[in-house]
Amino acid sequence: MSETNPNPAPDSTPKAPAAPVAAAPAKPAAPVKPISRGDFLWAGWSMLAAFFAASAAAGARFMFPNVIYEPSQKFNAGQASGYDLGVSTKWLNEQRVWIVRTPSGFYAMWARCTHLGCTPNWWGDQNRFKCPCHGSNYTLDGDVIAGPAPMPLWRTKVELAPTGDLIVDKAVLENKPGKREHAPYFANYASA
Amino acid sequence: MPTLDIEKIKKEVIDSQLWRSVFRGGVWKDTPRDRAGHIIGNVWLHLHPVKVRPRALEWLYTWGMGGISFALYLILTLTGVALMFYYRPTIGLAYRDIKDLEFAVTLGMFLRNAHRWAAQAMVVAVIAHMVRVFLTGAYKKPREFNWGIGVLLLTLTLFLSFTGYLLPWDQLAIWAVTVGTNMAGATPVLGNEGPLGSLVGMRINNDVRFTLLGGTMVGENTLLRFYVMHCVAVPLVVGILLILHFWRIRKDSFSAAPYVANEEKVDVWPHLVKREYIAAAATVIFIMVWSILQNAPLEAIANPNVTTNPSKAPWYFVGLQELLVYFDPWIAGVVMPGLIIVGLIAIPYIDTNPKGIGSYAWKDRPFANTLFMLGVFMWFALIYIGYALRGPNYAWYWPWEDWLMPKAAPPPTWSVFGPQGVAAYSMLLGIPLMGAVTAAWMLLPKLIQKELDGKKTMGAFLGAVALVAAIGMALGKMGAIEGAFLLFFTGASFYYGFVLPQRHIRTLDWPRYLVTMVLVVSTMSVLLKMCARLAFNIKYVLTIPSISMNF
Numbered sequence: 001m002s003e004t005n006p007n008p009a010p011d012s013t014p015k016a017p018a019a020p021v022a023a024a025p026a027k028p029a030a031p032v033k034p035i036s037r038g039d040f041l042w043a044g045w046s047m048l049a050a051f052f053a054a055s056a057a058a059g060a061r062f063m064f065p066n067v068i069y070e071p072s073q074k075f076n077a078g079q080a081s082g083y084d085l086g087v088s089t090k091w092l093n094e095q096r097v098w099i100v101r102t103p104s105g106f107y108a109m110w111a112r113c114t115h116l117g118c119t120p121n122w123w124g125d126q127n128r129f130k131c132p133c134h135g136s137n138y139t140l141d142g143d144v145i146a147g148p149a150p151m152p153l154w155r156t157k158v159e160l161a162p163t164g165d166l167i168v169d170k171a172v173l174e175n176k177p178g179k180r181e182h183a184p185y186f187a188n189y190a191s192a
Numbered sequence: 193m194p195t196l197d198i199e200k201i202k203k204e205v206i207d208s209q210l211w212r213s214v215f216r217g218g219v220w221k222d223t224p225r226d227r228a229g230h231i232i233g234n235v236w237l238h239l240h241p242v243k244v245r246p247r248a249l250e251w252l253y254t255w256g257m258g259g260i261s262f263a264l265y266l267i268l269t270l271t272g273v274a275l276m277f278y279y280r281p282t283i284g285l286a287y288r289d290i291k292d293l294e295f296a297v298t299l300g301m302f303l304r305n306a307h308r309w310a311a312q313a314m315v316v317a318v319i320a321h322m323v324r325v326f327l328t329g330a331y332k333k334p335r336e337f338n339w340g341i342g343v344l345l346l347t348l349t350l351f352l353s354f355t356g357y358l359l360p361w362d363q364l365a366i367w368a369v370t371v372g373t374n375m376a377g378a379t380p381v382l383g384n385e386g387p388l389g390s391l392v393g394m395r396i397n398n399d400v401r402f403t404l405l406g407g408t409m410v411g412e413n414t415l416l417r418f419y420v421m422h423c424v425a426v427p428l429v430v431g432i433l434l435i436l437h438f439w440r441i442r443k444d445s446f447s448a449a450p451y452v453a454n455e456e457k458v459d460v461w462p463h464l465v466k467r468e469y470i471a472a473a474a475t476v477i478f479i480m481v482w483s484i485l486q487n488a489p490l491e492a493i494a495n496p497n498v499t500t501n502p503s504k505a506p507w508y509f510v511g512l513q514e515l516l517v518y519f520d521p522w523i524a525g526v527v528m529p530g531l532i533i534v535g536l537i538a539i540p541y542i543d544t545n546p547k548g549i550g551s552y553a554w555k556d557r558p559f560a561n562t563l564f565m566l567g568v569f570m571w572f573a574l575i576y577i578g579y580a581l582r583g584p585n586y587a588w589y590w591p592w593e594d595w596l597m598p599k600a601a602p603p604p605t606w607s608v609f610g611p612q613g614v615a616a617y618s619m620l621l622g623i624p625l626m627g628a629v630t631a632a633w634m635l636l637p638k639l640i641q642k643e644l645d646g647k648k649t650m651g652a653f654l655g656a657v658a659l660v661a662a663i664g665m666a667l668g669k670m671g672a673i674e675g676a677f678l679l680f681f682t683g684a685s686f687y688y689g690f691v692l693p694q695r696h697i698r699t700l701d702w703p704r705y706l707v708t709m710v711l712v713v714s715t716m717s718v719l720l721k722m723c724a725r726l727a728f729n730i731k732y733v734l735t736i737p738s739i740s741m742n743f
Contacts (some may be wrong), residue, residue: 014212035275037465060403063403063406064398064402064403064404065407065413066591066608068397068406068407068413069407069412070407070409070411079731092497093495093497093498094497095497096496096497096498110479111497115516116370116371116374116375116516116521116525117370117374118367118370118371118379118499118503119264119372119497119498119499121501121585122599123585126601127599130601131499131500131585131586131587132499132500132502132584132585132586133367133371133499133513133586134505134516134517134586135582135585135586135587135602137602145605146601146602146603146604146605146729147517147586147605147606148516148517148518148519148520148731149600150520150737150740150742151737
């Protein structure tokens with residue numbers, strides 16, 4: 001066709017419009033089958049259902065914030081030499097952490113009951129942490145000894161900075177015996 | 193001398209275009225047509241029919257508790273909107289604004305009291321309404337669906353309370369919501385601490401708890417979310433369900449009582465509407481007097497790091513708190529409340545007993561009434577234990593014991609089938625044994641075709657338990673108190689969980705029978721687990737810690 005060829009061959013001349021081929025009877029075009037009422041409704045209702053489902057999913061996604069403004073989980077717990085042997089509740093009110101000093105070093109426990117998240121209290125006379133909400137009891141190691149808590153208290157990452165400060169990071173947690181006694185969940189500090 | 197003709201003035205006012213444009217109908221002559229017109233022509237009253245069956249008017253039959261619940265809902269809406277004018281839902285301001293409401297705003301204290309007390313009264317009224325509807329069999333066909341709506345309304349009433357008590361931002365607020373949302377975090381699959389949750393990738397910042405809180409801890413977003421749910425979202429849903437509930441009550445002709453011969457309906461105006469106004473007025477007076485006499489509690493400002501000791505939920509959730517002592521959070525906090533809600537909705541579909549509709553006919557439906565009232569009683573017994581018998585460190589204190597008296601540390605707990613020692617122990621022995629006992633308990637009442645003699649069966653069972661207790665005592669494994677606990681709790685579970693089902697529901701078809709037994713056995717498991725923990729320090733009967741499956 002001339003319209004589709006930008007460089008027509010020299011001999012090409014505009015052709016007369018092709019006469020309808022009268023001899024061969026035109027094949028009747030396949031009749032356009034109209035979409036049935038049933039199919040149309042099915043498609044329509046499906047699209048509506050898909051719209052509602054997608055809206056519900058989008059609405060659910062909307063409820064998950066992408067940016068949250070929560071305080072840093074890392075803090076400086078001060079000079080290691082300032083702690084005596086045993087449990088310190090010095091940071092409980094501000095950081096929800098107990099610093100525990102043993103003869104060989106430090107560990108820190110997140111003061112959050114593993115049952116439903118209340119803050120237990122330290123009872124030195126009985127050597128136990130006791131939760132005021134459902135009565136869970138933990139030993140000094142953080143192991144459950146009574147009450148409904150399902151697992152031991154979480155220990156946090158704790159490091160001794162070159163300045164002699166203890167750096168506690170509540171975002172890094174461990175509570176399995178065998179792992180929690182070692183770095184980074186335990187900071188060696190032998191010199192008393 | 194001109195006299196003041198009151199009647200003439202009255203007639204002129206009523207006949208004026210202004211009056212007639214507002215109140216159609218003209219002079220009231222108290223004809224049946226006037227009475228009907230007053231109901232039909234008034235948008236607020238037209239949800240009523242014109243005439244109603246006389247049974248719907250009897251205080252002793254209806255207790256008026258549905259209407260009183262609605263009156264309380266209206267009081268809560270009005271006082272709630274008033275409080276919103278002075279309250280800002282942010283951490284820095286919320287507690288201060290409540291203090292301002294109490295001490296600086298005229299009538300602020302009164303309105304807050306009224307809101308708090310009406311909320312508590314509404315919980316009571318809705319529960320009483322449910323008990324009344326149950327005892328009169330008024331949930332049976334064709335009212336099954338409306339009973340289900342009612343159960344949802346009860347649930348939403350409790351949810352409104354739950355969202356409401358975060359708003360003052362005091363110690364009760366933050367710790368109740370911390371515990372409540374951590375229960376959501378223990379949801380199977382959808383919560384980061386629930387069974388299978390970590391397997392499907394649930395973390396602290398993408399699970400169902402995260403959406404509730406709008407963060408990883410109870411904070412600014414949580415307060416705003418609960419505020420929006422409490423003031424807008426949930427009341428809207430409650431309103432829609434209330435319309436449905438009322439509409440269905442009207443369509444079902446108000447009373448489920450059987451028709452008596454020549455029963456003549458009475459005019460709703462004035463007979464029913466009068467009673468509704470009296471109930472509403474009494475409710476308003478009751479709440480006002482209560483609010484004048486007693487101030488709503490407000491604890492110290494919320495401290496997200498330190499919990500008060502002991503820390504207790506509001507009284508209607510203390511039963512749930514007590515349940516959480518005995519079962520893991522995903523069972524006590526998610527599965528059991530879910531079972532209670534679904535089980536209540538299922539009741540009209542599993543109770544096929546055609547008798548006892550519209551009357552307090554205990555004899556006609558001994559099984560349904562006994563088990564339902566046992567459930568209600570247990571809920572309040574748990575509330576009593578949690579409220580009155582738990583002291584500092586949530587330790588058990590008898591009523592005569594002073595909370596200042598230090599309690600010895602509770603003895604260590606243990607698990608019957610656990611991973612201690614042989615790791616496969618619980619898998620090989622515990623799971624099949626637990627499964628077999630549960631299956632036998634579920635199936636035996638129906639498989640034993642002949643009705644057992646209740647007294648002999650109970651005697652034999654109690655004798656066997658007494659023998660076990662005697663052996664235990666002889667071996668020094670338990671004392672007399674533990675023996676009494678064992679006898680009481682197992683005896684009660686056996687009677688309500690086996691003897692009664694065997695007597696009354698063994699002829700039920702299998703699907704209905706099994707659903708009923710799931711509800712019955714779960715209820716009894718509460719009694720048995722309480723006994724195991726309180727008397728024998730058993731923490732879990734079966735524990736598989738690797739997937740957080742503890743029973």
